[in-house]
Amino acid sequence: MSNDLVIKDLRARIDDKEILKGVNLTVRGGTIHAIMGPNGSGKSTLANIIAGHPGYEVTGGEIWYKDQNILELEPDERSKLGLFLAFQYPVAVPGVTVANFLRAAINAHRAEAGKDPKETAIPVAEFRKQLREGMKILEMDESFARRYLNEGFSGGEKKRLEILQMTMLKPSMAVMDETDSGLDIDALRIVADGVNRLAGPHMAALVITHYQRLLNYIKPQFVSVMMDGRIVRDGGPELALELEEKGYDWLREELAA
DSSP states (O other): OOOOEEEEEEEEEETTEEEEEEEEEEEOTTOEEEEEOOTTSSHHHHHHHHHTOTTSEEEEEEEEETTEEGGGSOHHHHHHHTEEEEOSSOOOEEEEEHHHHHHHHHHHHHOOTTSOHHHHSOOHHHHHHHHHHHHHHTTOOGGGGGSEETTTOOHHHHHHHHHHHHHHHOOSEEEEESTTTTOOHHHHHHHHHHHHHHOBTTBEEEEEESSHHHHTTSOOSEEEEEETTEEEEEEOHHHHHHHHHHOSHHHHHHHHO
16 A cells, blocks of 8 residues: 555646646655645645545546545545645634544544444543643643634644644644744744654655745655646755745746746
């Protein structure tokens, strides 16, 4: 079974507007792979389609993960397969506490066909221990667990909660959609430290960002550039540094030549 995420000629649109125009990308299992690109290039669309967002219409192509074309799977099935999306703009869910949400998510992953859900549910003591450990790593007060999901959260708190979910669910492929958006330098460091603790042989990360800033903390082995709905350049970490120094105009000019 392959832990590589393989995207082949992916095309997608929303409201009759074509956004992805033939994306080809391979994210190797156990690696950190960054996608950079200007606003409107299709980066967030790609992240949402990987996760199964119903608002986008896939018009062509395939996405393979663990020997399955995940375009044929529902979002919850993709999650159980090991895929995770850290949202750029996490939504609030009033009335649902952080602790209850995380425990329900973990139990959904642990559920086995034909078994009573009570038999596979995570024991309360074990859940509380994992939750405390995760919040400690992310420098979150324990009262955080009793708050309603993202309701009244600052931008930094929302992003820490995304990483806490990642810590608890232990995905094998995490897609991070501009996780650095709206973070000050201290929150960025804490979030990046949390990701770095998880990334490695058991978890690959696809990090989507505009800027080199995040990549100073989360070090990618591979960098791809997305423009106008396509991957237009692949390289190593030095490509991100070149984009930071020169911007994107030089690449536009080179592609147009």
